[in-house]
Amino acid sequence: MKNILKIKNITKEYKIASKKVIxxxxxxxxxxxxxxxxxxxxxxxxxxxLGRLILGLENPTKGTIFYNDKNISAKRNIQNRxxxxxxxxxxxxxxxxxxxxxxxxxxxLKIHKIVKKESIPEKVIELLNSVGLxxxxxxxxxxxxxxxxxxxxxxxxAIASNPKIxxxxxxxxALDVLxxxxxxxxxxxxxxxYNLTYLFITHDLGVVRNVSNRVVVLKxxxxxxxxxxxxxxxxxxxxxxxxxxxxxxxxxxxxEKIKP
Amino acid sequence: MNSxxxxxxxxxxxxxxxxxxxxxxxxxxxxxKxxxxxxxxxxxxxxxxMLRIILGILNDKNALIQGKVFFDxxxxxxxxxxYMKNYIRGREISMIFQDPxxxxxxxxxxxxxxxxVIKLKNKNLKKNEVxxxxxxxxxxxxxxxxxxxxxxxxxxxxxxxxxxILIIMALMNNPKIVLADEPSTAxxxxxxxxxxxxxxxxxxxxxxxxxxxxxxxxVVREFAERVYVIYRGTIVEEGLIDDIxxxxxxxxxxxxxxxxxxxxxxxxxKFDPNPPEYEKIKKFSHSSLTKYYEKHS
Amino acid sequence: xFDNILIFWFKFKKNPFSLIGLIIVxxxxxxxxxxxxxTPFPEHAGKVVDFSNMNxxxxxxxxxxxxxxxxxxxxxxxxxxxxxFFLSLVxxxxxVPVGVFFGLLGGYFSGLFENVLMRIVDVxxxxxxxVLAMVIIGLTENSMTYIMAAISLLxxxxxxxxxYSITKSIKNEDYIAAAKICGASNFHILFFEILPNCLxxxxxxxxxxxxxxxxxxxxxxxxxxxxxxxxxxLGRMTADGMDLVFDSYWLSLFPGLAILFxxxxxxxxxxxxxxxxxxxxx
Numbered sequence: 001m002k003n004i005l006k007i008k009n010i011t012k013e014y015k016i017a018s019k020k021v022i023x024x025x026x027x028x029x030x031x032x033x034x035x036x037x038x039x040x041x042x043x044x045x046x047x048x049x050l051g052r053l054i055l056g057l058e059n060p061t062k063g064t065i066f067y068n069d070k071n072i073s074a075k076r077n078i079q080n081r082x083x084x085x086x087x088x089x090x091x092x093x094x095x096x097x098x099x100x101x102x103x104x105x106x107x108x109l110k111i112h113k114i115v116k117k118e119s120i121p122e123k124v125i126e127l128l129n130s131v132g133l134x135x136x137x138x139x140x141x142x143x144x145x146x147x148x149x150x151x152x153x154x155x156x157x158a159i160a161s162n163p164k165i166x167x168x169x170x171x172x173x174a175l176d177v178l179x180x181x182x183x184x185x186x187x188x189x190x191x192x193x194y195n196l197t198y199l200f201i202t203h204d205l206g207v208v209r210n211v212s213n214r215v216v217v218l219k220x221x222x223x224x225x226x227x228x229x230x231x232x233x234x235x236x237x238x239x240x241x242x243x244x245x246x247x248x249x250x251x252x253x254x255x256e257k258i259k260p
Numbered sequence: 261m262n263s264x265x266x267x268x269x270x271x272x273x274x275x276x277x278x279x280x281x282x283x284x285x286x287x288x289x290x291x292x293k294x295x296x297x298x299x300x301x302x303x304x305x306x307x308x309x310m311l312r313i314i315l316g317i318l319n320d321k322n323a324l325i326q327g328k329v330f331f332d333x334x335x336x337x338x339x340x341x342x343y344m345k346n347y348i349r350g351r352e353i354s355m356i357f358q359d360p361x362x363x364x365x366x367x368x369x370x371x372x373x374x375x376x377v378i379k380l381k382n383k384n385l386k387k388n389e390v391x392x393x394x395x396x397x398x399x400x401x402x403x404x405x406x407x408x409x410x411x412x413x414x415x416x417x418x419x420x421x422x423x424x425i426l427i428i429m430a431l432m433n434n435p436k437i438v439l440a441d442e443p444s445t446a447x448x449x450x451x452x453x454x455x456x457x458x459x460x461x462x463x464x465x466x467x468x469x470x471x472x473x474x475x476x477x478x479v480v481r482e483f484a485e486r487v488y489v490i491y492r493g494t495i496v497e498e499g500l501i502d503d504i505x506x507x508x509x510x511x512x513x514x515x516x517x518x519x520x521x522x523x524x525x526x527x528x529x530k531f532d533p534n535p536p537e538y539e540k541i542k543k544f545s546h547s548s549l550t551k552y553y554e555k556h557s
Numbered sequence: 558x559f560d561n562i563l564i565f566w567f568k569f570k571k572n573p574f575s576l577i578g579l580i581i582v583x584x585x586x587x588x589x590x591x592x593x594x595x596t597p598f599p600e601h602a603g604k605v606v607d608f609s610n611m612n613x614x615x616x617x618x619x620x621x622x623x624x625x626x627x628x629x630x631x632x633x634x635x636x637x638x639x640x641x642f643f644l645s646l647v648x649x650x651x652x653v654p655v656g657v658f659f660g661l662l663g664g665y666f667s668g669l670f671e672n673v674l675m676r677i678v679d680v681x682x683x684x685x686x687x688v689l690a691m692v693i694i695g696l697t698e699n700s701m702t703y704i705m706a707a708i709s710l711l712x713x714x715x716x717x718x719x720x721y722s723i724t725k726s727i728k729n730e731d732y733i734a735a736a737k738i739c740g741a742s743n744f745h746i747l748f749f750e751i752l753p754n755c756l757x758x759x760x761x762x763x764x765x766x767x768x769x770x771x772x773x774x775x776x777x778x779x780x781x782x783x784x785x786x787x788x789x790x791l792g793r794m795t796a797d798g799m800d801l802v803f804d805s806y807w808l809s810l811f812p813g814l815a816i817l818f819x820x821x822x823x824x825x826x827x828x829x830x831x832x833x834x835x836x837x838x839x
Contacts, residue, residue: 086738249456
């Protein structure tokens with residue numbers, strides 16, 4: 001199976017008030033096509049920073065990121081932008097409050113010339129439908145949509161450019177549990193229908209257990225454990241991973257029993 | 261019934277552009293001495309705003325409130341702000357809020373803020389007496405460098421530390437009731453466990469009753485003895501912890517439980533694409549409650 | 558979309574003072590547009606003398622009385638509104654786009670560019686507008702063009718600072734990052750993502766600035782700089798009447814009140830807009 005993304009010896013340092021902060025310390029990992037790789041960690045683990053590096057919002061201090069064997073660590077070109085998209089955590093801030101929903105969704109369509117100018121409104125409606133939203137929402141502003149609806153719009157925007165990889169940064173953490181269930185199902189369907197690779201950044205191990213096939217556990221900027229999801233949960237090796245799993249408040253006795 | 265807190269037929273609506281928004285719909289709730297209960301619901305259910313009504317801190321000109329909130333047989337809804345400020349808030353009833361960083365005043369040191377709380381109970385303490393109490397309290401929760409923490413400003417502390425301090429401040433004056441509004445949601449899962457354990461310990465020590473409001477069913481299961489499930493301002497189910505989790509009856513409770521992703525890896529959580537109008541389905545009270553209430557009367 | 562406008566209006570009209578401001582500004586605008594048609598002596602705004610009628614107190618013919626060369630004060634005041642408003646608009650049409658442009662750039666591109674730009678802005682902000690205007694006009698020419706140029710030069714930095722701070726505060730928001738990830742150019746982000754978020758504040762400021770600029774022009778007129786006779790100017794008229802204020806009070810009183818009326822109106826409107834916009838940002 002081909003590695004669509006190769007992260008080699010990535011280090012990211014920040015200078016905060018003349019102190020050096022190491023957010024990521026010599027991280028290496030590979031992502032295969034079709035993976036749903038969960039990147040798990042608590043605050044300060046570096047998972048958000050890793051997401052930002054993969055998305056090209058910042059550059060690594062050391063190391064390289066390879067996309068389809070091409071080095072994309074320095075500058076992103078338009079093709080890279082098209083192929084790697086994002087769904088962010090906070091539905092309240094992921095859409096420009098002053099722009100209509102159709103503007104937000106059509107942005108990638110226009111930049112990457114996905115369809116002809118005349119066909120844009122039609123394509124926007126198609127995208128809204130594919131995330132389960134009514135076409136009437138196209139002319140609304142984000143303030144009239146619920147959190148769940150806004151996340152769906154964010155997903156529609158993410159798939160608009162026909163990307164290959166989507167980085168999901170805590171996509172359901174700000175949603176209620178019933179809404180989360182619907183959005184997780186939507187994400188799963190979309191991954192299948194559009195042949196996508198997901199990088200799923202989250203702290204919610206319950207979600208990780210059921211959406212991902214591989215897991216990487218980060219602590220203080222380093223990888224403490226990685227492997228197949230089933231392995232990690234049934235036979236966690238590192239003490240930190242075990243502690244994380246133990247700390248989850250579960251809703252049933254049988255889940256309680258399988259904790260390490 | 262001999263309950264410490266008794267909410268009777270509480271209703272809340274907001275006057276908006278062109279319509280009235282009903283947020284709480286005839287809420288009835290009881291809390292007994294030393295009990296730990298949870299009110300679980302999603303956002304918009306009204307659970308957080310209910311806590312604010314209990315303490316009388318709902319500051320909205322458009323709010324219309326009806327109903328009674330009895331604390332120790334006094335209807336708090338009829339009391340003046342002065343009474344609430346001097347006798348109830350921070351003394352008899354205290355509250356722990358969701359985001360520790362937003363709950364602490366960023367321009368005052370921890371010492372200043374704890375001092376304020378200590379002085380609520382006894383205005384006449386001298387400076388060194390206050391300092392002693394503050395030291396003792398922080399040491400109790402295994403904060404090692406107490407002096408440094410007292411000197412610090414909130415931004416210099418970690419989220420976990422700040423939450424511990426908030427919990428201490430809420431329990432310091434031996435309140436009869438502690439209200440907690442999603443107290444651990446902003447924390448990492450390991451810190452969340454610590455915070456909940458701490459709340460449990462301290463509350464047990466002083467026999468404080470706790471009312472926890474949350475959307476996290478796992479937290480409810482680990483923390484509460486009795487549960488109210490709330491949907492869009494209406495209580496739809498009430499029961500003891502085992503009944504709710506092993507034998508949920510109301511369709512909404514069942515839907516909530518099914519929607520939680522399981523550690524056992526049962527796949528994507530299930531949901532009903534066409535749910536019924538949950539608030540129209542009658543409330544279910546588990547039968548074991550009758551005996552339970554008798555015990556507490 | 559229409560719903561949003563209705564909700565905005567609902568919030569706006571909750572404050573009675575905002576409505577008063579709106580009414581006043583509407584009256585001023587109507588006067589500005591229809592001055593030649595609603596005044597009894599429109600020609601008195603130009604080169605006219607009528608010594609037989611000089612220094613008449615307010616009457617049924619001359620509502621605000623007549624001045625020292627017989628011109629109708631009411632008509633001249635109405636036309637003076639025109640002059641002031643026109644000057645003010647021109648100043649803002651120049652100052653606002655320039656200021657907003659530099660504010661956007663300064664707030665978005667950090668580093669040397671930001672520092673140099675904002676220090677230039679600081680220099681301009683530290684100069685007192687009225688004094689500098691007087692100096693510039695004193696050194697050059699006492700004409701409308703130079704007045705407008707002088708005041709525009711002093712006005713744009715205020716818009717830069719306003720837009721700079723808004724840009725800085727939103728440039729790290731999620732939706733801006735999302736636009737970058739989509740591949741949007743800096744041009745698109747500046748003018749189609751960030752600028753729309755600056756507009757409510759800018760519009761509010763324009764409203765209160767209109768009044769402010771008119772006051773400065775009036776102040777200049779009061780000291781004899783700026784608009785030259787016979788073009789009517791509120792400041793000039795007030796100044797000219799000061800010598801005779803005990804005998805012919807109407808010469809200063811009405812132009813002065815006219816300034817007050819306009820400034821209060823614009824300020825109330827600006828406050829009302831700000832309140833209504835603020836609530837919108839929820």
